[in-house]
Amino acid sequence: MTAHARLLLVSSLTVALGTWFLATGSGTAADGAVGWKPMIPEEDVTKLIQHDAKTIYDKLPAGDPKAVKRVRMAALMIAAYAESSKNGARGNLMGVRDSALKLAEDAKNKKLDGAKKDVASIMELKGTGAKPAGGFPKELDLEDVMRPFGLPSTGGEGIEKELLSLNRRPLSPADMAKRSEHLALIGYKASVIGELAKLNPSEAAQKNATKRKKWDGWADDMAKAAVEFAEAAKAKKPDLLKKAAIKLNNSCSACHAEFRAEE
């Protein structure tokens, strides 16, 4: 082989490998990717998956329409977390994602006979090998997307209240240490919800280009501020956490003032 031919071979191999890396690293778009840049460290992804799997466990026995909606949304959140892992080894997570998407589809079709087994395997971070038919749904009900922020009395997780309480004083170092892990998870969850809000503009925002621009801007602010919030929580920096909380809360209230119907 001449030096030139060898060089050609090496460079085409590099291109092939580069393409392969892209295909496995971020190219899941073809089979149902959520469509945003991964932003969650893998250790937090697994905790979030297990947290929402527990939500599904808790909601399954009720079986009423509201509980089934929560099961579906929690399953979709699990799929979204799996897709949002920013560390390399995502092979296992893609199996979990597929199982979660299948579970979400079953919830939509109210066929939850096998759900307990599915959620058990998700909890162990194992996929069931189930392949979703439709991938990640394109259109979601915004109320369902926002639900985890609401109070437990409305089926939520009380996240909004907790975020607002952080607007005031920076946490003491002791509280910061105690709540760091939990607050990081809330931040990453809010970020995923922000990305989902971006993909699911309200009716008013869909109909009007100016409103749409505002929508996109606030949803984007929300997603970004939420990652800053999570990272400040992980780094145990009370001042940064407070700054990020204010930014995050401002994005919520700005968007609500324009788009959320009066109750």
Ligand code: HEC
């Ligand atoms: C891009 C716009 C937008 C952003 C940003 C946004 N929201 Fe919302 N939110 C909405 C809209 C619109 C609704 C009303 C949905 C409906 O009822 O159809 C809503 C509804 C809600 C609800 C009620 C859900 C329920 O249980 O009925 C809560 C709680 C909520 N948002 C919390 C938050 C919090 C907390 C943030 C910020 C961390 C936030 N939202 C950011 C647009 C937004």
